[in-house]
Structure formats: structure tokens, C-alpha cells
Amino acid sequence: MAQMAGTTDTYDVKGKAEDFRDVIYTVAKEETPFQKLVGTNYDVSATKHQWQTDTLRAPGDNAKPEGNDATFQQVAPTVEVGNYCQISDETFMISDTTEAVKKYGRKSEIKRQTVKKAKELARDMEHAMVGKVQPSSAGSNATPVRQSGSIWTWLSTNTDRGATGADGGYDQATGLTVAPTDGTLRDFAEDQVKNVQQQAFDVGAKPTVIMMHSSLKKTFSKFPGIAAIRADAPAERRKDAQAVIVGAADVYQGDFGYLTAIANPWQRARDVALLDPEMWEVGFLRGISQKPLAKTGDAEKRLVNCEWTLVAKNEASSGAIADVQAA
Template identity: 80%
Template sequence: MAQAAGTSDTYDMKGKAEDFRDVIYTVAKEETPFQKLIGTDYEVTATKHQWQTDTLRAPATNAKPEGNETSFTEVAPTVEVSNYCQISDESFMISNTAEAVKKYGRKSEIKRQTVKKAKELVRDMEYSMVGVKQASSAGSAGTPVRQAGSLWTWLSTNANRGATGANGGYNPATNLTVAPTDGTLRNFAEAQIKDVQQKCFNAGAKPTVIMMHSSVKSTFSGFAGIALNRVDQKVSKTGDAQATILGAADVYQGDFGFLTALANPWQSVRDVALLDPEMWEVGFLRGIKQTPLAKTGDAEKRLVNCEWTLVAKNEASSAVIADVQPTP
């Protein structure tokens, strides 16, 4: 079949309208599971945020005679701990022409980049909290960069580590957290969960969430203590309904309670945390905000930043299984 002579077609046409979908499609993980789990409404008022922890003495035989003359024992004081606020920021610059021209998918390039940078900033915070073993730092006049101690630098009371691994924890002499020492990698195993669950129980802790990197989630789903691996379907009119077998585990039942599984793509691959969400929070000295910067030309400059810290209300409430890898 051939085109008829003299036909005007789109190949010769001028002034054709573009077919441009007025939407921007983004593929990227935006969620921050740890922050969503523990909450971000905690306000702090200084660059060094301090709080106190306490515990009860060990139980003992307690029987006294009638008319007993009471003796007094000094009550152990509370323990003061702290973490430093870390400044995180993103910036961008948009020419005034780029802001003025008509665009597809957004009216304002400044607004689009503000939202994008804020999302990237929150992911950076998540990575700083759970993706690295970042010890806290007060900074100094010569190096004025403060760092918030990450999750892994706090956990020390209830721990299961590979050979040669060592706890970090909070150092009351320096008022800083110390990064743990990585040990020998070993396969992630159910016995490790049982061990730290028992340690938590003996310490009076009640973790309800087990958070792990997505790469070890499939190993976790194969453990025998999985509480639910089938969902019953509603009975049909013919009475032939069958159960659906789930390929992933969301709840683990151990000897000392249930743990809800939470996969986190940003956390350290070799570390698993058992968490009591009520005992952790993100504190903000300054919330996420966009600020216009001084103009030096025909463009708009913007800074998106915040000042935050991780508040470990009592690290003994949680636990760590370190130095693990997916089972082959």
C-alpha cells in the first residue's frame, strides 16, 4: 500500500501540538520506616538534648519483725544521658526564567524541588539513624559539625553479636555514644531472636517490632516461630473456600511475646533490631523548612534544612542482633 500523491501528512506539517502528559512519574523509595514507627513530634530546645533513665533494684527477701527499727539505704540516682542535634540540609538554585516559563507536571519549579529535597532530606536522616554506626559528636570551634548518635551506637544492654564483635553504647564520662565493633558475619538464625527476646524479658523490656534490612526478610519468613502464615478466606456459597498461604511473615511469636516484622531498605544490612517504639523518638530543634537565600543574580536560591537528634529514652528497652547475613 502506498500513500496517494499530493497527500499532506504530519511529517511535513508545522505547528503540531505536543502530546505531553502533564504528570511527572517518580520511582524511588520515599518511606522512612524507622521514623514512621517511632514518631517525630518530640521537641528539643538546645543543641545538646539531655534526659534521664532509671531502673528498679533487684528483688530480695523482705520480711521484717514487729516493731522493727527501720534502716535506710540510699536510693540509686537516675542516670543522665544525652544526644547532640545534627544539622542536615539540601539546596538548589532555579533561574527566574525556568520558574517563569510554562511547564508540564508542575506550575512552580521551586515548589517541585522543595518537595523533592525535603523527601531526600528525610531519607538522609533515616540513613543516619539506622544505616550507619554513627557515634555522637559535640563538634568543636575548629570543627563545628555535630552528629547525632545512631540507633546501633546506643544498643548495648541486650545484644547478640558475632565472634569478635563488641558493644558500643553511651559513655557517661564523655557524654557521647560509641560505635560498636563489627564481628564475624554469621547466618541469621531464629536462635538469635530467642536469645535477645529472653535478655529483654529478663531486663523488663517489651519490644514489639523486629526491624531488619529487606535482604534478610526472606530468611526471617522461614523461621518456625512465625505466628501466621495462612489467611482463611470467607466461605463461598459452594462451601469450597481454601486458605491462602502467605509467602512472607509479618508476625513472629516467641517464648516472650509477639514481634511485628518491619523491613527497612535504609538500615544496616548486617544488623537487626528488636524495638519498643515508645522508647525512641526523633527530636527536632528546628523542623524541616525552606529558606530563600540572598540573591546574587537572575536566579532564586533555596536552602532546605533541619536540626534533629535521636532520643533513646532507655536503650535497655530494645535489643540488637549484629553481624548477620541472609541464609543461603
């Protein structure tokens, strides 16, 4: 059917109102699984945050005669460890005109960017803690940049590594964490989990979470310990009740306890962590905040920053499976 002659349509009209949805849609992973798991602490009061660890002596024969005259042994001191606070920041500059004009999806561009930059900072922190092997650094006058040692540079007691791999750990002589040596890649397997679980059990640790990169989660769900892959619909079937195919595992029951599986998109793809969340913490010397910078023109400058460190209360509480890939 043809348009009748003389018809005025939308192609001819001037001054049409815009149909602009008043919202901004963002697709990005905002979660920081490790930080959400372990929690935060604001009691940090120096650029190097320190704490102490201890353990019990090995058990042995302990039978004494009547009337025994006590003898004494020097008690073992606690072990001092620590990590350095790292400064992370984001900046942005918004023209005064941009802030003044009417905008869709937000009233203030400064407020929107402040929230966005804070989320980006949290993701940068997650990357520094679990996404890379980052030994701690005290910085110096020449290079005044401190670094917080990442989780992988702490874990050294309960580990399972590929050939040629070597543990890092905390160095008492330097007061810094040392990066582990990456070994030969091998397939991620259930026996590795069993091995680290047993090591942790033997030293008295009780990890409850297994955290891995998303690329390894599918392999984890295929561990042979999982027998049933289907779940029947409820016995009292509703009209819309359906059977369920179980294609993933979220809890692993091993010989030495349960592990809740968490996929972390920011984590190193070759490493898996067995964690006791209560034995880790993120410490803040300065929390995430926004600060206006000196105005030098027709724009607003903002700094969003924080000063933080990773607190490994006792690394022997947890463990690492290193040098693995999806099978």
C-alpha cells in the first residue's frame, strides 16, 4: 500500500522530542569474591602493618614419676610477620559545563564517576591480591612505591605444585614476602585437592573454601567424586515440575571436610586456593574516598584513592594448588 499524496510524516516534522531512556546500562563484573569472602579492617595505623603467629609444639611422651622435680625449657617466641600498605587511585576531570547541563541516566556526572571509579579501584585491589604474583615491597626514596604481597606470595606451608615449581613465603630476614616459582602446567585434578586438604589437616588447619578461576570451575565440577548428574523432579509433581540436570558442583566433601567452591574471574588461571576466610583480612590505613583537587580552570578534578594491605593472619591456615590448567 502506498502513502497518500500530501501526507506529512515524521520524516518531514521538525522539533520532534527525543525518546531517550533515562538510565545507563553497564555490563561488567563488579563483584570482588575474595574481598567479600574475607572482610575488611580499619585498625591499620602504619604503612607496614604487623602481627604475630604461633603454633603448638609437637606432642610427645609425657609421663613423670611421683615427687618429680620440675625442669624447664625456654618457650618458643611468637613469629612476627607483616605486609606493606599499597596506595591505589583513580582520577577524573569533568568540565563545569558537563556538570551543569541536563543529562540522561544521572544528574551529576561527578557523582556517577566517583561511584564507578570506586568500583574499579576495588577490582584493582582484587587483581593485586589474587590476580598476580606480587611480592611485598617497602619502597625506597628512589622508588617510593609500596606493594602489598599477594596471597600467592604468602602460601607456603600447604602446597601442591607442578614440576620445577617452588614455594615463596614470608622472609623473616627481609620482612617481605617472596614470589613462588611457577612450575610445569598440569591438568587440575581431584587428587591435588585431597593432597592439600590432608596437609592442612595435619597442621591443624581447616580451610572451608576452594577458590579458583572461572576456567577451572568446569573441571572441578567434573571431578569423579561426583556420582549423580541428574536430580529427579519432586515426588509430588506439580503440573510444571521438571527434572534437573546437575552440571556443576558448589560443595566438595573430602576426607578432611567440606569445601565451598567459589569462581573468581580476577584470580590467576593457574592457581587454586584452599582458604579459611577467618584467617585473611583486607586492612585499610585509608578507606576508599573521593577528594577534590585544586581547581585550575573551568573543570572539576577529583582523586579517588585508598591505602590498603592484605593481612594473612596465619598462612598455614590455607593452601595452594599451583600450575594447573583446565582438563
